[in-house]
Amino acid sequence: MTELNNKIYSRIALVGNPNCGKTALFNQLTGSRQKVANYAGVTVERKEGRLTTPQGRPITIIDLPGAYSLNAASPDEEVTRDMCMGKYRNEAAPDALICVIDATNLRLHLRFVLEICRLKRPMIIAMNMSDIAKRRGIEIDIPKLESILGVTIIPTIATKKGGAKNLLEAIHHSFKVPTIELTNETDLHVEVRKLLLECVENTSPTSLEFDEKVDRWVLHPIVGPILLLVLLFIMFQAVFSWAQPFMDAIQDFTTWLGTQLSYLLPDGMLRGLLVDGICAGVGTTFAFLPQILILFLWILCLEESGYLPRAAFLLDRIMASVGLNGRSFIPLLSSFACAIPGIMATRTIPSAKDRLVTILIAPLMTCSARLPVYALLIAAFVPKKTIWYLFNLQGIVLLGLYLAGIVAAFLVAFVLKKGKSSYENSLILELPSYRFPSLRDITFGLWQRIVIFVSRVGNIILTVSILLWALSSFPSAPAGATGPAIDYSYAGMIGHWIQPLFAPIGFNWEICVALILGLAAREVAITSLATVYAVGAVDTDAPTQLIHFLSTQWSIPTGLALLAWYVFAPQCFSTLAVIKKETGSWKIVIGTLAYLFFLSYLCSFVTWHVASLFFK
Ligand SMILES: Nc1nc2c(ncn2[C@@H]2O[C@H](COP(=O)(O)OP(=O)(O)OP(=O)(O)O)[C@@H](O)[C@H]2O)c(=O)[nH]1
Ligand SMILES: [Mg+2]
Numbered sequence: 078m079t080e081l082n083n084k085i086y087s088r089i090a091l092v093g094n095p096n097c098g099k100t101a102l103f104n105q106l107t108g109s110r111q112k113v114a115n116y117a118g119v120t121v122e123r124k125e126g127r128l129t130t131p132q133g134r135p136i137t138i139i140d141l142p143g144a145y146s147l148n149a150a151s152p153d154e155e156v157t158r159d160m161c162m163g164k165y166r167n168e169a170a171p172d173a174l175i176c177v178i179d180a181t182n183l184r185l186h187l188r189f190v191l192e193i194c195r196l197k198r199p200m201i202i203a204m205n206m207s208d209i210a211k212r213r214g215i216e217i218d219i220p221k222l223e224s225i226l227g228v229t230i231i232p233t234i235a236t237k238k239g240g241a242k243n244l245l246e247a248i249h250h251s252f253k254v255p256t257i258e259l260t261n262e263t264d265l266h267v268e269v270r271k272l273l274l275e276c277v278e279n280t281s282p283t284s285l286e287f288d289e290k291v292d293r294w295v296l297h298p299i300v301g302p303i304l305l306l307v308l309l310f311i312m313f314q315a316v317f318s319w320a321q322p323f324m325d326a327i328q329d330f331t332t333w334l335g336t337q338l339s340y341l342l343p344d345g346m347l348r349g350l351l352v353d354g355i356c357a358g359v360g361t362t363f364a365f366l367p368q369i370l371i372l373f374l375w376i377l378c379l380e381e382s383g384y385l386p387r388a389a390f391l392l393d394r395i396m397a398s399v400g401l402n403g404r405s406f407i408p409l410l411s412s413f414a415c416a417i418p419g420i421m422a423t424r425t426i427p428s429a430k431d432r433l434v435t436i437l438i439a440p441l442m443t444c445s446a447r448l449p450v451y452a453l454l455i456a457a458f459v460p461k462k463t464i465w466y467l468f469n470l471q472g473i474v475l476l477g478l479y480l481a482g483i484v485a486a487f488l489v490a491f492v493l494k495k496g497k498s499s500y501e502n503s504l505i506l507e508l509p510s511y512r513f514p515s516l517r518d519i520t521f522g523l524w525q526r527i528v529i530f531v532s533r534v535g536n537i538i539l540t541v542s543i544l545l546w547a548l549s550s551f552p553s554a555p556a557g558a559t560g561p562a563i564d565y566s567y568a569g570m571i572g573h574w575i576q577p578l579f580a581p582i583g584f585n586w587e588i589c590v591a592l593i594l595g596l597a598a599r600e601v602a603i604t605s606l607a608t609v610y611a612v613g614a615v616d617t618d619a620p621t622q623l624i625h626f627l628s629t630q631w632s633i634p635t636g637l638a639l640l641a642w643y644v645f646a647p648q649c650f651s652t653l654a655v656i657k658k659e660t661g662s663w664k665i666v667i668g669t670l671a672y673l674f675f676l677s678y679l680c681s682f683v684t685w686h687v688a689s690l691f692f693k
Contacts, residue, residue, distance in 0.1 A: 086136070086172040086173040087136055087137060087172060088136075088139065088169075088173075089136060089137070089138055089139070089171055089172065089174070089175055089248065090138075090161070090171035090173075090174055091103055091138065091141060091174075092144070092157060092160075092161060092174050092175070092176055093144075093176055093177035093178055093179075093186065094117075094143055094144070094179070094182075094185060094186050094189050095118055095119075095142075095144070095145070095507065096116060096143060096179070096509050097178055097179040097205055097206070098179065098206060098235040098236070099140055099141070100112065100113045101236055102177060102203060102205060102233060102241055102244070103126060103138060103140035104235075105235055105240065106128050106138055106241055106244070107127060107138050108126075109124070110521070111140060112418075113518070114381060114385075115380060115381050115382065116380065116385045116386045116407060117386070117425075117506070117507050118142070118143065118407060118422065118425035119143075120140060120141070120143065120153075121142050121152075121153040121156075121424040121425060122142065122153070122156060123139060123141055124140040125138070125139050125140075126138050126140070128245070130245060130249045131245065131246065131249070132249050134249070136248065139160070139171055141156060141157045142154065142156055142424075142425075144157040145185075145189065146189065147161065147192050147193075150427045151424060151425050151426060151427040152424040161196060172199070173198065173200060173201075173252045174193060174199070174200040174201075175202075175203050175248075176193050176202050176203070177202075177203045178203070178204055178205065179205060179206045180204045180205065180206050180209070180210035180232070181209050181213060181215060181510065183217070183273060184273060185507075187269045187272055187273070188265050188266065188269050190226070191257075191263075191268055192265065194257050194259060195259050195261075197255065198254065199254050200228055200253070200254075201228060201229050201230075201231060201244070201248070201252055201253075202226070203230075203233045204217065204219070204230050204231065204233065205233045205234070206235075207232035207234055208234045208236075208237065208240075214279060215277065216277070216279070217276060218275075218276040218278075219232070221276045222272065225257060225272065225276070226255055227253060227254075227255045227257055228253050229247055229253060231244045236515065287511070288508075288510055288511055291511060292387070295384070296390060296391065302391055305388055305391055305392075308384075310476060313476040314468070315371050315375065316448070316452075316472065316475060317452075317455075317469055317471045317472040317475065320367035320368040320370075320371050323366075324364050324365070324367050327363055327366070328364045330360075331356055331357075331361070331363070332622075334356055334360070335352050335357070335360070338351050338352050338356065339352055346550075350543065350546055353608060353612045354542045354543055354545070354547075354608055354611075354612075355546075357542075357607045357608055357610075357611035357623075358538065358539075358542030358545065358546070358607050358611075359538055359539055359542055359604065360607075361604065361607040362538055362600050362601075362603050362607070363534060365448065365449030365452055365453070365600070365603070366527070366530055368448055368449070369445050369449070369526065369530060370526060370527070373414070373526045374519065374523060376410075376413065376414060377518070377519050377522040377523070378514045378519065381512060381515070381518060382511060382513070383510060383511045384511075385407060386407070386507065386508050386509065387508060388406065388410075389404070389407060390403055390508070399488075399491040400490060400491060400493075400495070401431060402431065403506055404426050404427075404431070404506070405423070405434075408423045408426070408435050409435065409439060409442050409486070410442075412439040412444060413442050413444065413445070414444065414445055415444045415446070416439050416440045416652045416655070417651060417652060419442065420436050420439050420652070420655050420656060420659055423436050423659070424659075430494070433660065434490050435490075436665075437489065437493065437665070437668075437672075438486035438487075438489050438490050439486075440652055440673060441482045441485050441489065441644075442486065443479050443644075444599070446598055446599035446600050446649070447599050447643055449599075449600050449603055450595075450599060450603060451478055452475070453623065453624060453627070454627075454636055454639055454643075455471050455474050455475060455640070456471065457623075457631075457636055458627075458628060458631075458633055458637060459471050478640065481644045482645075485676065533600070537597055537598050537601065538601060541597060541601050545568060545590075545594065545604070545605055545608045545609065546608055546612060548566060548567040548568040548571075549566045549568040549608065549609055549612040550566060550612055551567065552565060553566075563612055566612075568590050568609060569586065571589075571590060571593070572587060573586050575593070579592075581682060582638050582642070582685050583634050583635040583685040583689075584635065584638070584642075584681075585631070587606060587609045587610065588639060590605055590609055591603075591605040591606050591609070595649075596647070596649055596650055597649065597650065598651075599643075599649055606623065607623050610626060632692065633688060633692040634684070634685045634686075634692055637684050638681040638682075638684045638688065640684075641677070641681045641683075641684035641685075642677045642681040643677075644677070644680060645673050645676040645677035646677055647677060653670065656669060
């Protein structure tokens with residue numbers, strides 16, 4: 078608790094324009110690990126953390142979404158406005174505010190500071206990015222600015238260890254109610270201009286030249302889109318080429334482990350569970366971790382460099398042709414990691430209709446959980462060939478599948494919006510400065526991915542492996558049975574029961590089981606196939622060599638039809654839950670499920686029939 082004039086401040090909120098480093102500061106102050114990235118609109122909901130001041134007082138810090146103004150235009154800005162005004166879900170207003178500003182962009186950020194000053198609440202200003210401001214020769218007369226506004230200003234570097242030390246000190250004793258007088262009639266733009274004239278000097282005005290020079294190429298109407306395509310292309314090539322040695326190593330390890338366990342354990346239930354259930358199911362899924370990490374390495378570098386909003390800008394025209402605008406780009410791009418943060422990021426979209434359409438098409442972006450399924454099927458059914466000495470065919474097919482998802486999403490958006498844009502002049506998007514991604518952030522980002530993946534494998538995938546092993550092993554075949562034992566098991570019964578529905582698209586009963594369990598999480602489809610085939614296999618090599626096994630057991634049309642299914646794949650339960658949370662409507666949830674099911678069925682049907690003409 079911080080005391081001033083006998084007042085106690087124990088709940089303090091971080092407010093400010095988007096992308097000024099509020100979350101980086103929040104992480105630094107509270108030791109949390111919330112997502113930070115170099116574009117506007119990363120944080121879309123209120124987050125809370127705790128800190129203890131050097132004087133030993135506990136304080137709650139609240140991180141809020143960035144807002145350009147207290148006149149909220151989008152749902153994420155509403156959270157910030159309501160929190161500042163004490164109207165957020167019956168929660169009292171924070172006791173004090175830390176207004177974070179970007180020292181390199183004062184023209185924009187001081188306007189918001191003045192809006193906050195109007196609230197006449199105890200506050201401190203954190204002048205963040207002071208490292209970049211210094212490098213660019215921006216000189217700010219802080220004592221003068223402090224005396225005009227009547228609040229304490231603390232320079233910070235949120236990304237540097239110890240860069241918020243002075244702020245931590247100030248939290249203890251430096252909150253002040255601003256003294257600057259601003260009426261509702263005051264023109265804030267004029268005030269900002271005055272402040273800049275009086276307190277800021279830019280000794281090297283050429284500092285922005287680098288960004289401008291790069292943008293001349295990156296935003297060029299012809300070079301820009303080519304560059305974007307090249308970046309995406311390399312990304313998918315890398316996913317296949319770079320990951321291979323790591324995947325092989327993991328696979329070899331699981332095979333070795335399975336064999337050792339088979340030697341060590343007597344034939345029986347425990348051996349079955351460990352070798353066929355856990356080693357086969359979990360081990361096979363684990364082998365896809367390197368590919369996921371390479372994809373994320375790429376995404377993290379793009380996020381941190383400041384390139385993403387530029388890509389949004391480039392795609393604005395294409396998005397406008399289907400009735401969306403560039404603002405949907407970042408939510409859609411986040412959906413490549415997972416549809417859940419993607420759907421939440423739609424809160425930055427001001428138009429309710431555009432937001433809904435973006436939510437509906439977000440599941441069509443290929444999430445990272447689908448990547449292992451693609452990778453498995455591509456490895457099994459697409460030859461490992463190099464085209465024109467340079468391009469890896471498997472990488473091209475993977476890129477094609479991602480693009481198929483994007484094209485499908487655009488078509489759906491076009492149908493839903495009937496091609497009409499909600500905006501007259503579409504996109505107003507802030508282009509952040511380019512920044513070299515920090516090794517620490519990237520390493521941490523990848524580490525977080527490993528933790529998420531391992532915990533998914535440890536929880537949901539392990540559970541499903543065990544459950545599925547049990548379902549495929551019991552009941553055992555009746556005496557005198559002629560077919561394979563697994564046909565008599567519960568899994569076999571369920572699979573055979575649903576299979577007629579999927580027969581027209583070439584799916585066998587094992588796939589049907591995988592589809593149902595895949596609703597829990599998409600990678601489970603692999604776990605499920607690995608386990609079902611491992612339990613059913615006479616040849617013990619089958620489980621760990623799933624890729625080889627599928628390529629010899631399934632027809633090519635079946636493999637391709639399943640790939641097509643996964644472009645649309647009716648999504649996992651958690652995505653449905655977040656759609657319900659964000660839209661509040663069961664109708665929309667059921668509608669999404671139905672349209673995705675319909676599209677996946679249709680696409681697999683066409684793929685299977687067309688492929689059957691060419692392959693046996
Ligand atoms: N060089 C430098 N970079 C910083 C500093 N503070 C933040 N950044 C970077 O600025 C970018 C934005 O940081 P965030 O913490 O996500 O910004 P935010 O204000 O929470 O953004 P929203 O959640 O979108 O409102 C990230 O790339 C950070 O690594 C700083 O003091 N110096
Ligand atoms: Mg943030």
